[in-house]
Amino acid sequence: MNIPHRAGLENFPPYRQGKTPADIDGLKAFKLSSNENPYPPLPSVMEAVAGAVSSINLYPDMAAGDLAAAIAERWQVSPENIALGAGSVEVASQIILAVTNPGEKVMFAWRSFEAYPLLVTTAGATPQPIPLTADGGHDLPAMAAAVTPETRVVFLCNPNNPTGTVLGAAEVDTFIRSVPADVLVVLDEAYVHFNRDADTAVGIDMFRKYPNVAVLHTFSKAYGLAGLRLGYAIASPELATTLRKVAVPFGVTSLAQQAGLASLQAEDELQERIDLLVTERGRVHAALLEAGLPVLPSEANFLWLDSGERTGALAALFEESALSVRVFPDEGIRITIGSPEANDRILDVARHAAALLAPLH
Numbered sequence: 383m384n385i386p387h388r389a390g391l392e393n394f395p396p397y398r399q400g401k402t403p404a405d406i407d408g409l410k411a412f413k414l415s416s417n418e419n420p421y422p423p424l425p426s427v428m429e430a431v432a433g434a435v436s437s438i439n440l441y442p443d444m445a446a447g448d449l450a451a452a453i454a455e456r457w458q459v460s461p462e463n464i465a466l467g468a469g470s471v472e473v474a475s476q477i478i479l480a481v482t483n484p485g486e487k488v489m490f491a492w493r494s495f496e497a498y499p500l501l502v503t504t505a506g507a508t509p510q511p512i513p514l515t516a517d518g519g520h521d522l523p524a525m526a527a528a529v530t531p532e533t534r535v536v537f538l539c540n541p542n543n544p545t546g547t548v549l550g551a552a553e554v555d556t557f558i559r560s561v562p563a564d565v566l567v568v569l570d571e572a573y574v575h576f577n578r579d580a581d582t583a584v585g586i587d588m589f590r591k592y593p594n595v596a597v598l599h600t601f602s603k604a605y606g607l608a609g610l611r612l613g614y615a616i617a618s619p620e621l622a623t624t625l626r627k628v629a630v631p632f633g634v635t636s637l638a639q640q641a642g643l644a645s646l647q648a649e650d651e652l653q654e655r656i657d658l659l660v661t662e663r664g665r666v667h668a669a670l671l672e673a674g675l676p677v678l679p680s681e682a683n684f685l686w687l688d689s690g691e692r693t694g695a696l697a698a699l700f701e702e703s704a705l706s707v708r709v710f711p712d713e714g715i716r717i718t719i720g721s722p723e724a725n726d727r728i729l730d731v732a733r734h735a736a737a738l739l740a741p742l743h
């Protein structure tokens with residue numbers, strides 16, 4: 383006899399991992415579908431991980447005390463404000479589990495990080511997606527107006543995945559003031575290190591100002607530790623305590639803890655790589671525009687092609703060139719900024735595409 387499953391999951395698609403690139407003869411393949419960092423781990427980080435390998439027969443420090451203290455110091459908050467998880471996706475899940483009762487609502491802009499609706503539904507809560515504006519940004523007035531007594535959490539993704547748009551400090555301030563004080567506003571800053579917008583909302587500033595704000599950060603993107611799974615929330619001590627209750631026990635491995643500590647000590651070195659990626663983002667963005675492709679400005683480590691019904695044709699061209707990109711059928715394509723070599727390939731495809739598919743606007 384089949385085991386009955388929880389209602390609602392039967393038609394629910396699982397999280398879609400970024401595709402691996404096609405194997406094309408004579409072409410080096412590049413995976414640009416998961417916003418990963420193209421640079422290998424720093425030697426000091428690899429050394430720290432290697433040093434921890436000899437004790438993997440033991441459970442990790444569940445509180446990750448040293449790492450929590452280092453993160454707290456980095457942001458000038460108390461370790462009590464830090465809750466860690468196996469990637470910020472797990473911390474986002476902890477937040478939903480900690481704050482919502484079954485049926486209550488979690489709001490987010492849509493399209494945004496693809497895991498939000500999945501995490502909300504698997505927690506038994508109800509997703510409340512609010513469409514992006516025509517230029518790919520959060521529609522904060524619409525979001526504020528859509529808050530109901532059932533809305534318990536609002537995720538603001540800044541910069542937004544996949545459109546790369548930024549939320550301004552003034553508009554986020556107005557938004558937080560306009561929602562009830564018992565609604566948790568989470569600033570998901572997975573791509574914060576790549577954000578150079580002078581007017582951007584800054585999660586830690588909002589956290590210091592408003593008790594109903596939490597911030598999500600990850601070591602996966604700028605720090606290049608996607609494979610080790612490490613993320614954290616900066617939250618009130620009360621919320622952080624509850625997040626630890628719903629966390630997967632021992633979810634943050636000793637290897638991840640050591641890598642996180644070593645990365646915090648190597649922030650200057652990591653900054654050089656971040657700067658290179660930001661420079662490459664500018665180069666690729668300008669060249670895509672020049673080629674006539676409908677690319678949005680981005681403050682993250684990826685670019686969004688607003689390609690609409692041309693998406694399938696364009697995606698095929700990337701695939702034929704051994705590039706995997708994130709395709710949203712009939713909507714658009716998200717391309718991660720990779721190494722200069724990978725980025726040159728994107729531009730080759732773009733120029734070819736512009737000639738083949740013109741006009742793209």
Ligand SMILES: Cc1ncc(COP(=O)(O)O)c(C=O)c1O
Nearest residue numbers: 469470471495543572600602613
């Ligand atoms: C907006 C956003 N938040 C959170 C995450 C989760 O990252 P991780 O679980 O690797 O920390 C991602 C990953 O793509 C993301 O795009």
